[in-house]
Structures are given as structure tokens and as C-alpha cells.
Amino acid sequence: MTRAMLRQSLLTLMCVAIGFALVTQLRTYQSITSDVGNLSPEERSVIIIGLIDRNAAAEREIAVLQAQNADYRRTQLNGTSNLDQLVSDLTALRAQTGAVQVRGPGVVITIDYALRAADMLALINEIRNASAEAIAINNQRIIVRSSIDEQNGILLVDGVPQAPPYVVTALGNSTTLMGALNRIGGLLRIWNEIEGVAVNIEPRDDLTLPRISTMPTFRYAQPIP
Amino acid sequence: MQRLALVNRSWLTTIPLLLGGIVVGLLMTLRSGAAPQTINPSRNTAASLSVTRVTELRARQQSLNSDLTRLREEQGVLQRKATENQGNLEEIRTQIDAQNQLAGLSALRGPGVVVTLDDSTSSLPSDAVDVNRYIVHQQQLVTLVGVLWNTGAEAISINEQRVTDQTSIYCVGSTIIINQELLAPPFTIRAIGDPASLESAAITSPLLADLWSRQREYGVVINVKQKNQVQVPAYTGPVTRRHLVAAP
Secondary structure, rough: OOOOHHHHHHHHHHHHHHHHOHHHOOOOOHHHHHHHHOOOOHHHHHHHHHHHHHHHHHHHHHHHHHHHHHHHHHHHHHHHOOHHHHHHHHHHHHHOOOOEEEEEEEEEEEOOOOOHHHHHHHHHHHHHHHHOEEEEEOOOOEOOOEEEEOOOOOOEEEEEEOOOOOOEEEEEHHHHHHHHHOOOOHHHHHHHHHHHOOEEEEEEEEEEEEOOOOOOOOOOOOOOO | OOOOOOOOOOHHHHEOOOOOOHHHHHHHHOOOOOOOOOOOOOOHHHHHHHHHHHHHHHHHHHHHHHHHHHHHHHHHHHHHHHOOHHHHHHHHHHHHHHHHHOOOOOOEEEEEEEEEEEEEOOOOOOOOHHHHHHHHHHHHHHHHHHHHOOOOOOOOEOOEEEEOOOOOOEEEEOOEEOOEEEEEEEOOEEEEEOHHHHHHHHHHHHHHHHHHHHHHHHEEEEEEEEEEEEEOOOOOOOOOOOOOOEOO
């Protein structure tokens, strides 16, 4: 069991289905649509189902935003305070950015192997793709700007050294997460085939993920008016 | 806010296959008694049907995205109106604005870098062992974005897609999907932060050794440029988070 094997497995994971069609596709990205025509029926159905889900999610959020905006207008017309609405909007945002701890169903992934930073980045990408709503590594909350790095082969999460076994918790629909993370050809399946790498995934009804310890700030970025 | 979980992909991929299998099985049974005909259901017809479907769904996606953007902007205006000249409420609104920035829901600008990645322009040798080495993959994009965050990037986008905490980068065949939007190379990665450190990390980070070796050996195109001003767009898709609650 070598690191090379692990890395090889990452390579395998990347675009598993590319295959022979690729040769003809190099430099022929006339349009994305023509690409879609070149995919296999299975790949096309993955794309179609993803788009259907996404559009349904957008429709739900549009309905929510319309209701919220109507509430703001009504309250403003009545001349009453918008405090409750503002606080509720702020709380929802704070759950998203890691400013508060969050609770919900999800999965616990345990990996007993000294992962490198690139592996952990790939894993977090995989978990996000499985539609996780919040993630923590060894009880450290991962947000968009979290740093996952390494120094002398030691994994660092936001600068804090981590040792195996890594316990990665992800909140979201636990059935969806289990299915997506366990899927054939998925990163965790591939890792689990490698001798010496022990991967375990378990669904949970109630998990709590901590808030991040330091809120990131903006030194360089400014809102575009 | 209401959220919609993406349905388990592997299952959903299996279901159409199963259904397809059943339909084919049924057809075969039905046809067994009929005179053999040369009906050859063209693969191309099936392909062009689903291409049409994808085109329609993407058009719908763009129109829903602009509705989302409009409603979010409208909410911002209503929030400002609700809090103007009201000390304690103004403080909450300032916090909402700050959280929106962190959540990727507002467009940002500032100094930074622009990295462009493209598939190899070299003609593929006839004896090419691994075609994958000539093109940009999800793993290189994932690692590059990771390295930029590690170097203090404050906001990142890939083409017009803002990278948020729910963003994943994945390939389906040769198509790369980010925020459930279909993208094709070249990829333009914009990152706001200290231009010199971001540039240096993008060029010298050991995590990106594989990417740069692909440039040297296979002609994958990489360009890293410092910029005085980079603009990173707001996230325009839905935010799906309906399984968790804030637990203060």
C-alpha cells in the first residue's frame, strides 16, 4: 500500500467516464451543448437530473424570498418593526457562514489513514457534491475559506495539525449523503479498496457541528456598489 | 430559508438504466412474435432529445437564477429601508451585509490574481498513453482553489461561478459542473487577496506540482497574473440548506 496508489485512485476518480470519446473531444468544445451530445446516456441522465433538482431548489427559494419580501413590505406598511424578520434572516445566514453551531441529521465518516492535503480537499469536494449542508473535520468547522494544507506531511486544518483517524462530519439528508458517498466509483469506495486504508461511513439522526473559532475578515475585497 | 437536497445521484442514475432495461425487455418480448423489421432506434435521436432537454433546462436555470438575483437585491433594498436611521436595527443590517459577503451572496472586487487553465493545445501523439493528462480535470481545479484559500484568498470564482461553501467541482464525462452549471474550458479563476502571495502560491505550491508537470510534459495551458482589480460575481443559484438549524 503506497501513497502512489492513493494518488492513482484520485486520478481514476477524475472523470471516470472519459474514455475514448475524449480523443475526438480535445479542442472541440464548440459549445457545452455539443459536449452533452457526446456523453453516454448515463452521463446525460446525471446532468439532466442534476439540473432538474437545481431548478426545483431555485423555485423553492424563489417562493421563500417572495414571501419574506412580502412580509417586509407588510410590516413596513403597518409601521411596525422589522426586527424579527431581520434577526431570522441574519440567523439563517450565520448558520451558512459557520458563525454559529448547527444541528441536524447527517453522516460521520471515519478514515484511518494519514491523508495528504490534496486527498482531504478531494474528500471535502466529494462531500459537498453529495449535497452536504455543513462540514467539520475532527470537530473543526469547515467553511468556504477554510484552509486545508500540509506541512512536512502533516495535515493542517486552518493551521491546526490533524492526526488520523480523521472524523469528518457532514450535515444534510443522511440517506442522500450515504448513497452519494458510498456510490460505486466514488472516492470513498475507491479508498476503501486500498489495502491499509480503513473507511467507515455511518448515518446519524442528530449531529452538532461547532461554529468556526475565528470569523474571516476582508482586507482586500470590497463590495461592488 | 427552504432548501432542497440534491437527490442521491447514484440511485437516480441506476433508475433510468433499470427502466431502460425493462422497456427494452418489454419491447423484445412484444416484438418476438412480429415479423423482423429493420427498426434501428438511432442513438443519435436519443442523444439529440436529451441535448434538447439539457438546453431547455439550462435556459430555465438561467431564468430562475435571474429571479433569485432580483429577489435577493430586492430584499437588500427592503432591509435597508427597514433599518435606516434606527440605531439598533442598523447594526443588524450591517451584520447581514457582512454575512452576505461571507456567504458569497454579494459581488466583490479588489486586488488579486487571475489564473487561466486550458486543455493542452498540443496535438495528441498517436501513441498517447493517457489522454487524461492533456486536459484540465476536476482535481486540478479543486486543488488550485484549495491552494488559493490556503493563501488567504477572500473570494474566488471560476468562470462566472462564485465558489461558496456548497460549491463542488465535478466532471461528468468531459463536462465540468460547478454550482450545477455546465462549464467548458478555458477556465478563468479569479481570486481576491494579496496578489504577490497568491501568484507565488499558484506557481510554487507543492500541491500543484502535478498541474505544472502537465504543463511542461503535455502542454496543458496555465497562466497566472497579478491584478490590481479583480471582480468576483455573487453566487446566483439556490442555497440549499434545509436539514440544519442554528443551535446557539
